[in-house]
Amino acid sequence: MSDGTRGNGESDQTDTDEAALSARLQRLGERLARERAARPSDGPAENRVTTASGYARGLRLSSELVAGVVVGAGLGLLVDHWLGTSPWGLVVFLLLGFAAGVLNLARSAAAKN
Amino acid sequence: MHLDPIEQFQIKNIWPMLSMGGHQIAFTNSAVYMLLIVVLVSLLFIGATAPRAIVPGRLQATAEVIYEFTATTLRSSTGPEGMKFLPFVFTLFMFVLAANLIGLIPFSFSVTSQLIVTATLALLVFFIVVIFGFWKNGLHFLKLFVPSGVPWVFLPLIVPIEILSFVSRPVSHSVRLFANMLAGHITLQVFAGFIIMLAGAGVLGIFGAVLPFVMVVILFALELLVALLQAYVFAILTCIYLNDAIHPGH
Numbered sequence: 011m012s013d014g015t016r017g018n019g020e021s022d023q024t025d026t027d028e029a030a031l032s033a034r035l036q037r038l039g040e041r042l043a044r045e046r047a048a049r050p051s052d053g054p055a056e057n058r059v060t061t062a063s064g065y066a067r068g069l070r071l072s073s074e075l076v077a078g079v080v081v082g083a084g085l086g087l088l089v090d091h092w093l094g095t096s097p098w099g100l101v102v103f104l105l106l107g108f109a110a111g112v113l114n115l116a117r118s119a120a121a122k123n
Numbered sequence: 124m125h126l127d128p129i130e131q132f133q134i135k136n137i138w139p140m141l142s143m144g145g146h147q148i149a150f151t152n153s154a155v156y157m158l159l160i161v162v163l164v165s166l167l168f169i170g171a172t173a174p175r176a177i178v179p180g181r182l183q184a185t186a187e188v189i190y191e192f193t194a195t196t197l198r199s200s201t202g203p204e205g206m207k208f209l210p211f212v213f214t215l216f217m218f219v220l221a222a223n224l225i226g227l228i229p230f231s232f233s234v235t236s237q238l239i240v241t242a243t244l245a246l247l248v249f250f251i252v253v254i255f256g257f258w259k260n261g262l263h264f265l266k267l268f269v270p271s272g273v274p275w276v277f278l279p280l281i282v283p284i285e286i287l288s289f290v291s292r293p294v295s296h297s298v299r300l301f302a303n304m305l306a307g308h309i310t311l312q313v314f315a316g317f318i319i320m321l322a323g324a325g326v327l328g329i330f331g332a333v334l335p336f337v338m339v340v341i342l343f344a345l346e347l348l349v350a351l352l353q354a355y356v357f358a359i360l361t362c363i364y365l366n367d368a369i370h371p372g373h
Contacts, residue, residue, distance in 0.1 A: 110284050
């Protein structure tokens with residue numbers, strides 16, 4: 011099944027590799043879509059994926075906020091160390107880091123998957 | 124028996140190879156396990172796909188399920204353009220998954236409970252995103268830091284926040300995996316230590332040791348779930364970050 015398409019891909023030069031790959035992917039996609047349409051859709055598999063990603067999301071959210079604050083504090087301390095502006099670098103970057111953490115948190119909570 | 128819960132994470136030199144600038148570069152137990160993971164995963168997939176049967180056998184069906192799962196995850200977050208990253212994401216997913224699962228075998232070494240390993244993987248993803256983003260989109264990649272529809276008055280505030288949020292990604296990406304594996308293994312070891320301590324404390328202690336034993340069994344099941352989910356989370360976050368490199372601008 012894959013032999014015919016693979017032959018084309020390998021004979022191409024490197025600069026047309028990208029185009030060849032996308033063409034192959036498109037052909038494969040079309041063929042898969044035809045196969046999928048012929049087959050009855052498998053509902054339970056979809057459900058399994060969404061429950062797993064629900065757990066995964068829960069685990070993910072916990073560390074997003076912390077990472078932002080930690081990176082902000084670290085950058086602030088570095089800036090203070092280099093420029094001797096203690097404690098203003100820490101204050102500013104900690105606040106920015108907190109905002110970045112909340113932004114990360116909100117973004118990954120709002121994402122669909 | 125080891126009652127010290129930290130001892131399992133110790134790096135031991137197995138074969139000191141050379142020293143460079145005062146640093147010793149050695150073949151450690153961590154390196155042995157990484158090599159083992161790569162060999163095992165390679166053998167599994169070479170063995171599974173060698174028959175190329177139209178009706179897959181058990182091993183081939185396993186490989187196909189894992190492939191389908193990774194491909195669906197990648198396609199749903201990056202679209203068809205991201206499929207050229209499938210080999211990368213698949214390798215990363217299998218490496219982390221195998222490392223987590225092998226680490227659960229008693230007396231084995233858990234590679235993903237070393238921050239340096241997870242940080243290396245996370246930084247690899249980070250730099251691929253940055254380099255591919257600039258190579259593919261040029262300076263348009265910087266639009267990632269300028270959300271559309273924000274009044275220009277707020278930009279001096281929003282852009283640093285966006286940059287910080289981008290820079291903090293490898294931190295959360297690596298620390299999440301590392302901390303989960305570390306905490307899980309320490310908890311298991313502590314409860315297993317309770318069994319030994321209680322069992323050594325006479326007849327009553329042997330009955331008492333049943334309680335931490337039940338706890339260890341339950342925790343082990345939980346750790347199995349965590350091992351699978353953390354590998355999945357690592358892969359899906361890689362997909363989400365790659366999506367930013369392919370389609371910058373929210």
